Every structure is written in structure tokens, then in C-alpha cells.
Amino acid sequence: MLEVAYWGYGLAAIAYLIFGVYAFLAWRGGPAGATLLGAILASCLWALASAAYARTDNPLLFGLCGVLDAVRTGAWYAFLVMLLRTISDRPARWPAVLAGVVVVAQVVSLAIDMSGAAAASPLRPVFAAWLAQAVVGLMLVEQLFRGVPAASRWAIKPLCIALGAGYVFDLYCFADGSLFGRLDTDVWAMRGIAHALLIPLIAMSGARNPSWTVRMSMSREMVFHSTALAVSGLYLLVISAAGYYIRYFGGDWGRALQLTLLFAGLVLLGMLLFSGAQRARLRVFLNKHLFPYRYDYRNEWLRFTQALASAGGDLGQSVIRALADLVESPGGSLWLRNADGRFSMHARLNQPSSEVSEATDSSFCCFLDHREWIISLEEYRLRPAQYGELRLPEWLSVMQDAWLVVPLKGSGSLLGFVVLNAPRAPFEIDWEVLDLLKTAQRQAAGYLERMQATEALLEARKFDSFNRMSAFVVHDLKNLVAQLSLMLKNAERHKDNPEFQQDMLETVAHVESRMRGLMGQLQEKRSIDPPRLLDVVDIARNVCRSKRGQLPKVELKEEIGGSVEVLAHPERLERIIGHIVQNALDATEEDGIVSLRVAGGDAGRVQIIVEDTGCGMAPDFLRERLSRPFQTTKTSGMGIGVFETRQYVNEIGGALRFDSEVGRGTRVTIDLPRGNRGSARQTPEMEPVNG
Structure with missing residues (x-):
């Protein structure tokens, strides 16, 4: 049993050491916490000395164990007396006096026993002194438990159970020694393990009593899994014992019945471990009986x-x-x-x-x-x-x-x-x-x-996109209606002119083509034509041709020799240039000048310039309102032509610039990158078009 005693006291020393380090790190000052730390340290040293004695059987170590046991007893007595003083306005002095007498008696009796003076006595004084320390310890625990109000006993109950159980074990151990004049080796060997098992209860009381200023806390998940593991182990021990009993007394059927019981027990254990209802019952039980609050609020909130x-x-x-x-x-x-x-x-x-x-x-x-x-x-x-x-x-x-x-x-x-x-x-x-x-x-x-605000915002954005597309369509329809109205207005005077008739047919064909394009955009929700290489000069000619019936006449200036290609959508590029030209016509008197120029810009660029001698725009309008939607100086305008123009020019890598002066006119420059065959091959369905 000395081997069992060695491992038992060794494990107790390790447990007290871990508990002491944790309590020291959680200590926030205060006499109660300091006394508790002293008791834990004394218990650790006592368990360590007892383990050394169990290994070596040295008489000097036995004396050291006795001294440290007396110190440990005095430390726990001091802690209990301090708690008794905190729960009473006029604390009695006798508990402290009695505790001191018992500790002194332990030391004196140990000295007498070690000197051999009481060797012939059947009642060794050291056993009587240790028996007295257990009895006095139980008295102090009982006084503490009775002195605490019933509503507050839940906080002190684990400590009273732990120390009371330890003193009961010592009472049995040393009562047996007093009766027979020697210690029961088996009982003494288990004393270290018995005291180590009481540490969690002491820690629980520490967590429930912040006034000790030892702020201990236990992980609920760790307690839950540890309890589940302990209960599972106890269950398996019971099943094993029952199986052994059946095998021993079962005769010929013993072996078969034992295996059947073990298998059924393992299946039942698996069902219990994976049962959500049983896990919930265990969690509720632990939260209700082991913790001051039902929830670990930090973990629950996370x-x-x-x-x-x-x-x-x-x-x-x-x-x-x-x-x-x-x-x-x-x-x-x-x-x-x-x-x-x-x-x-x-x-x-x-x-x-x-x-x-x-x-x-x-x-x-x-x-x-x-x-x-x-x-x-x-x-x-x-x-x-x-x-x-x-x-x-x-x-x-x-x-x-x-x-x-x-x-x-x-x-x-x-x-x-x-x-x-x-x-x-x-x-x-x-x-x-x-x-x-x-x-x-x-x-x-x-x-x-x-979530609901996000869904409402997405729905509003969809409506906004639909409304914006509708505004662009209405803007284009307005321009088409203006072309048809102008054609009807001139038809009264020129309906017999073959050239006018030809222009009328071309205008109607152009309007019909644009109307089909708009219908395609509304139905397909995409642009009809894919981007492709376009000749800018041909696009400019188409724009001038569509404005031929208006005054002043648009003057086309081709300042670049040959064709100049850009990568764009034919309908959209023609539309935005037409917007700029139409704005120039609307701002210019019939005897004014409106010109459309295609010129070379920087390397790899081409410029489309629209100039007029109209009314011009103020600097603050240019700076703050021109490129915003629904901002216009025209009484019948919608204010989205320039907005669409800037958006599309930026989309194809270009730049839009306005220069204007009130009373002198406006110049609009569209600067676009030139297209090339390499970039055209990277875009599907691209092919050069003319007009």
C-alpha cells in the first residue's frame, strides 16, 4: 500500500499546487484570500512530504509530515475562524482559542511521540491530538454553516461539505489508530486522494464568494464534460461489477450473460451520451446547483x-x-x-x-x-x-x-x-x-x-434602375418625336420637292430603326448592338444627316484624312453625339453657327468637337449642375442627355470636356481612344461597320 500512498499523496500535492497557482493568479488582495492561499500552500507541502515518506519510510520525514499536518490544520482553522468573524457582529473568542490549543497539542504530542517517551502507552498522544483536530474542525464547520443565513448558505455549502468530509475521514482514520495503537495503512494511504477530491468543492465556494477577493471561475463546458465523463465512468464501473457478479454466480450461462450485459450497457451509454434531452437535463442540473448564475453570459452572448x-x-x-x-x-x-x-x-x-x-x-x-x-x-x-x-x-x-x-x-x-x-x-x-x-x-x-432595410434598398434600386432606363427611353422618344414634328411642319411647303421626299423617307427609316432599338432595350434589358469598330467620320455624317431639316444647318468639318475607328456601340455613340448637337441647335438662333468637327487628338486618340455661337452657360452651372441628371436650362428639356453622354464616354475610356461663355457660345469636346484590330478580336461579334 505504500506505492498507493506514494501516488495518492503525489497526486494530491500536484492538485493543491495547481489550485494554489490558480488561486494566486486570481487573488485581488484581502485577508480571507491570503489565509486561503496559506492553507492551500500548507496542504501542498504536507501532501508532498507524505508522498516522500511513503516512498522512503524515513522516520524524520514522518516527523516532518506531522509538523506540516499541524501547520495545515492551523491554516484551515484560521480560515474558518476568519469566516466566522465576518458573519457575526460580536464573534465569540472560544473557536480561535480552541483551535490554537489543538494545534499546539498536535505539535507537542508529535514531539513526545518522536522522543519515544510514550512508546509503552497503549494510547499514543499523537493519535489523540489528531483525533481532536478532526473533532474541532467539525465543530468549526458546523458553527460556520449554522451562522450563515439560510438564503446565503448556497455560497458556503461546498466549502462546508469539503472540509467536513475531510475531517470525517480524519476522524475515522485516527479513531481507529487511537483504539488499536497504530494507523491502518490502507486508510492512511487513501488519505491524500480523499483530500485531493475535495479541492473542486473549495474552488466552487471561492467562485461563489467574491468577498474572499479570490475571483475564481469555472468553465461551464469543462464542468459539463467532466461531469459527463465521471458519470460515464461510474456507470461503466457498475456495469462491470454487475457483469463480474453474473459471471461468478451464473454457472454455465455466466460468460454469455456477462457479455450480453456489457454490450447492452454500452449501447445504453451511447444512447444517453447522444441524447439531446439527457444532455439538456444534465446542463440544467449543473447550472442550477453549481453556479451562482444560470448562464455564462460572455459565452452565451458570443x-x-x-x-x-x-x-x-x-x-x-x-x-x-x-x-x-x-x-x-x-x-x-x-x-x-x-x-x-x-x-x-x-x-x-x-x-x-x-x-x-x-x-x-x-x-x-x-x-x-x-x-x-x-x-x-x-x-x-x-x-x-x-x-x-x-x-x-x-x-x-x-x-x-x-x-x-x-x-x-x-x-x-x-x-x-x-x-x-x-x-x-x-x-x-x-x-x-x-x-x-x-x-x-x-x-x-x-x-x-x-435585413428588411437591405431588401427594401435592393427593391428601390431595381425601381431606380427601371425609372432611369425609362427616362432615357422617354428622352430618345422626345428627340424622335421632334424630328417627325419638324418633318410634318416642313411638309406643307416642300411636299412636292423630290429631295424633301427623299429626306422624309430617310428620316422615317431612321426613326423606325431607333424605335426598334428602344423596344429591344426594354424587352431584352440590354443593348441591341455589341461594341464594334466604328468609323467616327461616318457616325458624324449620320448625325448631320439626321439634323438636316433644322436651322441653323450643322456644318461638318473633317480634319482627319481617311477613316478613324473607335470601339463603341453604334446606336449609343450616334445618340450621344446627336444629344450634344441637338443641345447646340436648341441654344443657337437660326442665323447662328453650329459645327461638328472630327479632329486628331493626342497619340492614339480622336476628338469629336461640337461648337456653337448660342447663349452659352454660366460657370456655376457648368461646375455644379451640368453633369447631374434632371438638371437643364431648357424649359422643355429633361436634363439627362449630358448625364448619359458622360456615363457612356467614361464607359468606353473617353473624356468629356465643356468650355462655355455666356452670350458667346459653347464648345463640347469628346475625346475617345482609337480602336485597333487587336482589341476588336478580343471582343466577340465585332466587325467594322461604315454608316
């Missing part, structure tokens, strides 16, 4: 926030799961406003779908909106008067497993609510659960509000 942040595209289910995990619920349903303004099921988790809806002005919704209470359906059925005028809707009363209704109240009115299913294990609803759910629902409501 987990809740992570669940909402990682929702992906299904935020509704994530909200249900995050709220359900707080109360061990397997699922539920989320109800939000639908297009009709009623609350309907938006998402569900482990719950059948439902087509019912609830009016926003019903008694149920008004109660959730104004009171913001979490409704316990079980409590409502037992005590409906607590909920005032609340009337549950029929669909909720018949919903299977419905347990809690959690309102989702955002920054404004009621956003929705979550119906949670009954938990896997019995779950008590108290103030702590209600406060946590209320805080969590506001966080969830904030996420849902942002």
Missing part, C-alpha cells in the same frame, strides 16, 4: 452573436435557433409582417408550416407591442389573470409543443415574434431567463430590421 452573424441567406432560421438554444428548445417559428400587413410564418425550425396569419391590431399583437412581455403558454393556461386582457389566438392555442412567445421589438413598432417549442428537459423560467431573452430579442430584432 455564441448568440456568432449564430446571427453567420446566418448567410437564412437569417430567420438563425434567429429561431439562437433564441431556442438559450432555453434548450429544439426549435420554433418566426412570424413577420407579410405584404398584406398581417403577421405570418416567415421561417420555421422543427415545426410544421402554417398558412394562418394574425392581424396587427389583435389583442395578442397589441399585448406584445405595448407590454413587450414574454408569454409562457403554460403559465397563461394556469394563471390567465396575470396577463390581463390578453386573448390568445386560436391557431396558437392548438399549436403543438408551443411553449414561449418572444416578441421582437425593434426601434419602432412590433417587428414580429418567435414561438418556441417546449424544451427537451424540464426548464424553469425565472427572472434570469426572461432578462436574457429580452436582451437577445432586441439584438435579433436589430438584425431583422437591417
